[in-house]
Amino acid sequence: MSEAGGSVTAVSVIEARELTKTYGDFTAVDAISFDVAPGESFGLLGPNGAGKSTTMRMIGGTSLRTAGTLSVLGLDPERHGPEVRASLGVVPQADALDEELRARDNLYVYGRYFGLPRAYLKAKVPELLEFAQLTDKSDAKVTALSGGMKRRLTIARGLINEPRILLLDEPTTGLDPQARHILWDRLFRLKEQGVTLVLTTHFMDEAEQLCDRLVVVDHGRIVAEGSPRGLIQEHTTREVVEVRFGSARNAEMQAELAALVADGQRSRAGLEVLPDRILLYTDDGEAMLEEINRRALNPLTQLVRRTSLEDVFLRLTGRSLID
Amino acid sequence: MTDTGTPGADAGPRVTFTGLDHHALAARTRRWGWLQYAGYRQVAETPFLATWLAVAFGNPVLYLAAMGLGLGAIVQGDVDGVSYLTFVAPGLLAATVATTGAQFGTWPIFGGFKWQKNYLAGYSTPLEPGQMALGETTAIGVRLVLQAVIFWLMAALFGAWPSASALLAIPAVTLAGLAMFTPLMAYSATVENEGLQFNFIQRLVVMPMFLFAGTFFPLSVMPAYLQWVGWISPMWHGTQLARMASYGMANPPWLTAVHVLYPLALILAGQWWAGRTFAKRLVG
Ligand SMILES: Nc1ncnc2c1ncn2[C@@H]1O[C@H](COP(=O)(O)OP(=O)(O)O)[C@@H](O)[C@H]1O
Ligand SMILES: [Mg+2]
Numbered sequence: 253m254s255e256a257g258g259s260v261t262a263v264s265v266i267e268a269r270e271l272t273k274t275y276g277d278f279t280a281v282d283a284i285s286f287d288v289a290p291g292e293s294f295g296l297l298g299p300n301g302a303g304k305s306t307t308m309r310m311i312g313g314t315s316l317r318t319a320g321t322l323s324v325l326g327l328d329p330e331r332h333g334p335e336v337r338a339s340l341g342v343v344p345q346a347d348a349l350d351e352e353l354r355a356r357d358n359l360y361v362y363g364r365y366f367g368l369p370r371a372y373l374k375a376k377v378p379e380l381l382e383f384a385q386l387t388d389k390s391d392a393k394v395t396a397l398s399g400g401m402k403r404r405l406t407i408a409r410g411l412i413n414e415p416r417i418l419l420l421d422e423p424t425t426g427l428d429p430q431a432r433h434i435l436w437d438r439l440f441r442l443k444e445q446g447v448t449l450v451l452t453t454h455f456m457d458e459a460e461q462l463c464d465r466l467v468v469v470d471h472g473r474i475v476a477e478g479s480p481r482g483l484i485q486e487h488t489t490r491e492v493v494e495v496r497f498g499s500a501r502n503a504e505m506q507a508e509l510a511a512l513v514a515d516g517q518r519s520r521a522g523l524e525v526l527p528d529r530i531l532l533y534t535d536d537g538e539a540m541l542e543e544i545n546r547r548a549l550n551p552l553t554q555l556v557r558r559t560s561l562e563d564v565f566l567r568l569t570g571r572s573l574i575d
Numbered sequence: 576m577t578d579t580g581t582p583g584a585d586a587g588p589r590v591t592f593t594g595l596d597h598h599a600l601a602a603r604t605r606r607w608g609w610l611q612y613a614g615y616r617q618v619a620e621t622p623f624l625a626t627w628l629a630v631a632f633g634n635p636v637l638y639l640a641a642m643g644l645g646l647g648a649i650v651q652g653d654v655d656g657v658s659y660l661t662f663v664a665p666g667l668l669a670a671t672v673a674t675t676g677a678q679f680g681t682w683p684i685f686g687g688f689k690w691q692k693n694y695l696a697g698y699s700t701p702l703e704p705g706q707m708a709l710g711e712t713t714a715i716g717v718r719l720v721l722q723a724v725i726f727w728l729m730a731a732l733f734g735a736w737p738s739a740s741a742l743l744a745i746p747a748v749t750l751a752g753l754a755m756f757t758p759l760m761a762y763s764a765t766v767e768n769e770g771l772q773f774n775f776i777q778r779l780v781v782m783p784m785f786l787f788a789g790t791f792f793p794l795s796v797m798p799a800y801l802q803w804v805g806w807i808s809p810m811w812h813g814t815q816l817a818r819m820a821s822y823g824m825a826n827p828p829w830l831t832a833v834h835v836l837y838p839l840a841l842i843l844a845g846q847w848w849a850g851r852t853f854a855k856r857l858v859g
Pocket of ligand 2: 301421
């Protein structure tokens with residue numbers, strides 16, 4: 253456990269040790285261990301098929317682990333599923349809304365599943381619709397809502413029981429940029445209120461925006477762990493130079509460029525060859541560009557940018573997060 | 576965590592945290608989850624309430640007019656010692672309620688997994704799969720009782736009930752309806768793709784059970800080698816019980832016991848099986 257202000261008193265709300273899930277002889281989650289502190293915003297960042305959703309389902313006790321231990325709010329979700337889920341807010345990857353019901357009825361019946369009293373729901377449902385900016389859609393059937401509205405409704409639904417932990421499985425996948433920003437704003441408010449967020453994503457910008465701390469997962473394994481800033485510092489250089497030479501010359505330039513980055517740089521420097529471009533990791537991008545131009549390598553396009561979590565993933569796995 | 580909506584730097588909608596007792600919720604749900612779930616079915620069926628009521632009131636009128644009065648007019652003399660209307664009304668009541676039970680056991684359950692996602696949503700809450708299956712049975716049970724009551728009242732207008740004890744036909748046919756419902760519900764939870772399965776079930780299971788339920792004539796007039804279809808049909812057992820309640824149809828006690836115990840056993844076995852198929856479908 254890091255980052256929680258170094259506090260030893262904060263007991264983890266989620267504690268996973270060697271958590272493993274296999275389907276037949278395929279290992280979807282491969283002995284992962286992590287802790288989530290109360291009030292923390294914790295992320296699982298990884299590409300499709302990394303095992304993120306499977307992990308989320310095991311936290312809710314709706315998927316049975318193959319090995320390892322898991323404790324959610326001090327309880328084993330497999331043995332105490334109802335107790336654990338009573339305290340969780342779940343926003344699954346697929347909304348699982350009843351499209352034929354009105355927005356508010358979706359919240360109402362869901363609240364009844366928890367056994368929440370009608371009087372409580374009568375006040376809570378409008379409050380959550382307001383929070384999700386869906387007050388004017390209260391009486392609309394879910395079919396009539398946009399993707400972003402459905403997602404916000406699902407988040408509102410996940411808050412019906414005042415959860416101690418909100419699980420968000422790919423909260424903004426499939427949404428347009430504007431819808432994503434509205435959603436991030438809502439999640440940020442929850443975070444400010446001290447709600448513990450556990451979210452999965454394959455968007456590095458989302459992870460950077462929302463997560464205090466995250467694990468990078470690939471093929472069911474944790475390949476790195478830390479704060480977004482810490483991970484970037486630890487696994488990449490300060491800047492990256494992206495150059496394109498066109499598909500024909502891309503590969504043949506590799507040797508020449510490799511010599512450039514190896515030149516007196518620290519070990520985090522290096523290059524990644526992608527099908528359409530080459531990335532050069534360096535602490536001084538401008539100097540690198542000058543050197544490229546001095547050697548007259550003539551890339552078609554060139555740019556210098558700050559490194560991001562995307563680069564962390566690339567450096568660790570040699571692959572891009574989104575394929 | 577217990578921020579109760581103090582406006583932040585930019586005041587905007589917030590979520591209040593009132594300090595719910597999650598463990599109390601879980602404890603209550605462990606006990607009453609089936610009932611908490613049953614509310615979903617009621618809400619989900621509300622848009623179809625008008626249609627359902629029209630059918631519930633209209634069907635008995637049409638059936639009783641056509642069969643009781645129409646067919647009854649050409650049936651010479653009494654059947655089983657009573658007028659044809661008195662004979663056929665319990666059968667029609669049982670057939671109507673049992674058929675409705677069968678219908679609720681197919682598309683709504685299958686659709687719940689595939690389209691409405693109510694079971695998936697429910698499984699993100701403290702509910703367990705078996706509780707949702709029991710909740711369905713509870714909600715459908717209420718529906719079937721209501722339908723039986725409406726049918727009974729309409730039949731009363733036709734003068735189909737010779738005695739007040741005919742009211743006991745209502746629980747009898749509800750039993751038959753649930754005996755159709757729970758095994759079909761269990762099966763429907765296993766269906767992944769909408770297919771011809773439900774058409775087959777309708778034509779090759781529900782329809783024969785209706786045709787051999789002794790609705791229009793006593794099962795005993797059938798050749799012995801065909802009577803087994805009636806025996807496995809909850810509709811026949813429900814019909815027989817309803818006739819005993821209505822006009823005191825003579826029946827040996829052991830057979831009466833079978834009429835009660837057989838549907839009951841089907842309901843329990845179907846419910847147990849549904850608990851398993853729901854869990855199999857939902858637990859990853
Ligand atoms: N029920 C299942 N049966 C077999 N394989 C599964 C099942 N669920 C998930 N998987 C596989 O496990 C891997 C991880 O899936 P998932 O947890 O959904 O990944 P992510 O959410 O990171 O995209 C994938 O390769 C997926 O195909
Ligand atoms: Mg996923």
